[in-house]
Amino acid sequence: MSGLPSFRAVMLMVVAVLAVTAAAGGMIVILGDDMVNTAQEDVRGRPRVQQSASPRLDQIVPTAQPVQDFGQGGPGVTVTPPRVLAVAGGTVPEQTRHRLAQLTHVQKATVVDAGAVKMSGTALNLLAVDPAEFRSWTPQAVADEPAVWSALARGELVADTSAMRRFGLILGAMYQVDGGPRLRAAASAPLGLPGVDGMISADLGRSLGFAPDVAVLLHGKPGAISEAKVRRLLGKGAQVVMLDAAERAAKQRQSQQQSPQRPQQPQVSVGRPSSYLDLYKAAATRCPGLSWTVLAAIGQVESSHGRNNGPSSAGALGPMQFMPATWKHYGVDGDGDGKKDIWSPYDAVPGAANYLCANKAGEGGERLRKAIWFYNHSWDYVNKVMGIAEAYARTYA
DSSP states (O other): OOSSOOHHHHHHHHHHHHHHHHHTTOOOOOOOGGGGSOOOBOTTOOBOOOOOOOOOGGGOOOOOOOOTTTOSOSSOOOOOOOSEEEEOSSOOOHHHHHHHHTSTTEEEEEEEEEEEEEETTEEEEEEEEOHHHHGGGSOHHHHTOHHHHHHHHTTOEEEEHHHHHHHTOOTTOEEEBTTSOEEEEEEEEOOOOTTOOEEEEHHHHHHTTOEEEEEEEEEESTTTSOHHHHHHHHOTTOEEEEHHHHHHHHHHHHHHSSSOOOOOOOOOEESSOSSHHHHHHHHHTTSTTOOHHHHHHHHHHHHTTTTOOOOOTTOOBTTTTBOHHHHHHHOOOSSSSSOOOTTOHHHHHHHHHHHHHHTTGGGOHHHHHHHHHHHSSOHHHHHHHHHHHHHHHHHTO
16 A cells, blocks of 8 residues: 555645635635546537536626616706696597697696507506607606617617516516517616506507507696696596696605605616526526526536636637627627627627527427537536526526
């Protein structure tokens, strides 16, 4: 028997030294059981990612360059908050619009298209608006967010914040409109319009058959516009909501409190999911039938969710390790910034969903396994991805 210690014994001694170092307040790196195995490379030349304890997916924030073409700044928008929201039983005639605008205390009036759609089985009440003309009718925080209006101009959905929560919509996800196109939920914003779940562009509304010129908004002196006169002009069947009634009641309650509360600033969320968990869920909606857990498993194997982006020895790049030639055909602009960035998780993860879907991953079963095999030509890789996906499904059930 040799007097030299075995390799495993040496490694155990190293672990012991690391433990003492940690106890003394030093820095320590924990390795798994794979530390005694020879590093292997897959068919695309990427070293196998060592498995170690990692934070939950909802705690990992994707990192990418900020969206440049949205940003803040520029001339401010003077908002004219609506005091009255009304929906007529049919198109509001031009003469009626003029009479509404001439009512006492009315300072501004507009009429827009409206309609209801079913989006992935969920019924939504939407306004179809011209982004440039409607911007001033929204709360200041919404009017000041260029990404909201860019999204509308691109033909995407801006959902009301409460509707996003109520219907479980995911920021950045794609949803199928029954009998229509697929829509991306590009932003959520507090619109402050009861019964309105979101906005789309006027052009998209026309293509969906929305009722033209049925929704009326009036701006003027708070609490002074006559509800009875509005109802009389719009006729029987019109629904009229006095938007400043709740505001007056809130002010009255606040005045009765000993310590008035400062109103909260409305929050606008645009474009990008806030965690890898939401990003995987949003991206999976691009491929009906594909579970987000498969994307998450691939993201774990390929880059440990963006923590090892390459390039690999074979030239694979980014958080989902695309070869540039493959990315050229299957890459997508996932966050609407006008670029297909192989390094950005907001593009790469939806791109992976697009690639898997092109290989019929949404059909499940052997089709799914074969699609994963196309991603990386190894059945061991397929089995590993499927195993991790099952683990994610249990963890986040």
